[in-house]
Amino acid sequence: MLGKLIKHEWKAVAKTLFFIHLAIVAMTLVGKILVSIKAVQKSEILTVSMVMVYVLSVIAVGIGTHIYLAMRFYKNMYTDEGYLSFTLPVKSWEHIVSKGLIAIAWMVIDGVVIFASIMLLAIPKQEYMEFVNSITHANWEWLYIVEVMAAVVVGLCAVPLTYYVSISIGQLFKNHKMLFSVIVYVVIKNVQQVLGVVVTVISMLPSAMGNMDDSTSASMTVVNSMMGGSLLLQLVSCVGFFLAIKFIMDKKLNLN
């Protein structure tokens, strides 16, 4: 059933998101053409305003994607469509996972499209290839790679889960559900920030108090602990949010 949910979730959002991202592709092409016109290259005003328009659009697409997916979650789970979603023979966690995976997939697509777009527009091929080579051939510490990958994965999971838990808590209220969702989201983000600082400080303490002979390995340890600490925080948040969403769906659902 999970596979089917994922399939239908993809179908439901693909067209709209595809067109939104097409805008970036279009802009990239337009931009590429414009920059090659000598007249444009000479005018600073034009160049700067073009860059601004581009940047704003990219940001808009990014934010738009997030908002669209969050609204989709709300509409499909907690409005009239919820009557269908929750009477399907699937478990609530399957709904969370299917929507979350699609959200993450589009975030990745987002990132890839924007990255490729920037690369194409701004950086000549040779330097781009150098950049890619430097990343792939650098001397990576195994543990560091794992940590980075874990951080990326957990970080990606955290984004939709944070939206979903805010929306789920928000819809518990009779009125102003959207308002409460936003408030909850802001509160969560702030609490996470504060906790993040606390965790960072705590994780820095042992290395700060310990031997500071080799500065590079010390800074690596500091970075490791910081990353480890915030990774842990993110992980706990993800699990907590997931359980909270599931609980609300199973026990506190009151569709109207």
Add this chain to the structure above:
Amino acid sequence: MAWNLDADRPIYLQLMEKIRTDIISGVYQPGDKVPTVRELAAEASVNPNTMQKALTELERIGLLYSQRTSGRFVTEDEEMMKDTRESIAMEQIQSFLKGMKQLGFEKEEILDMIRDMKED
């Protein structure tokens, strides 16, 4: 074939009456196959259970009989048909007389009125 059903009497009785009338008036000939419960229920817009009850009762009194796999049929028993025809007639007459008596008519008056009526 409109099924006009009153809301305050059990439906299965009314269904029985309607089918009985259909049989006597020749809509169903003796030996004819009667439609299935589902078909009749859909036609009458009633619950199939109720239609089933009506048909079972009609079987019980002998107007219909069922053959295991082929379905239900109208009886070919002529005596039965005659008796039924008379019963329906008596029911109609009694109901008519009751209504007339309520209006204050006596039997003699009623008979005169009927005799004087022109044939349609």
Add this chain to the structure above:
Amino acid sequence: MEYLLESNHLCKKFGSLMALQDINLRITRGKIIGLLGPNGSGKSTLIKIINGLMTPSSGELTVNGRTPGVETKKIVSYLPERTYLNEWMKVYELLDYFEDFYEDFRRERAEQMLSNLRISIDDKLKNMSKGTKEKVQLILVMSRDADLYVLDEPIGGVDPAARDYILKTIIGNYNENATVLLSTHLISDIENILDEVIFLQYGQIRFHRSVDEIRSQEGKSIDQLFREVYRC
């Protein structure tokens, strides 16, 4: 005897409001049952609990012996009062959807009914009239071979011809293994197809009787009885 649906001392509270009080229900298979009661009598709460959209405060309710969950959702087909389908979807996409999630969905039956009503499968729900949307929903729900059909106000706000079609569809779908639970306040239109009625008032069951019994004992239609019961 094993009941299709059974509840024991089922209660649901919202704060201090008792939406359902001590509901003890026994529903057998092969029946068409009317769930009747004015607004606020607890009908929608009971229906939500049956469908697993809400959990009881106390007591229990089981469908085919199981608490509402994934297994019961496989055998319960629910038609809510509202449009619960994504309006941007086309009819054939909805057919795909139901076919995917419900093993008991009979696509040919649905397509037959849609073509009877001259509804094109390429149409988007968004472009249909309210009445047509409701018919599409009903067709999807009735095309499943479920054990329990829960229909919430299936004929409200529909024209008389459509009403007839809907009633005939419900009758035609009948089989001795399944039960249809119909919640409505348009009683006179549907009482001819009901086997039993459940009267709900103030969150409690007033009574649960067979229609024939009511008519022969009280000499009244269900509609008349309803008006009397709910007058005070």
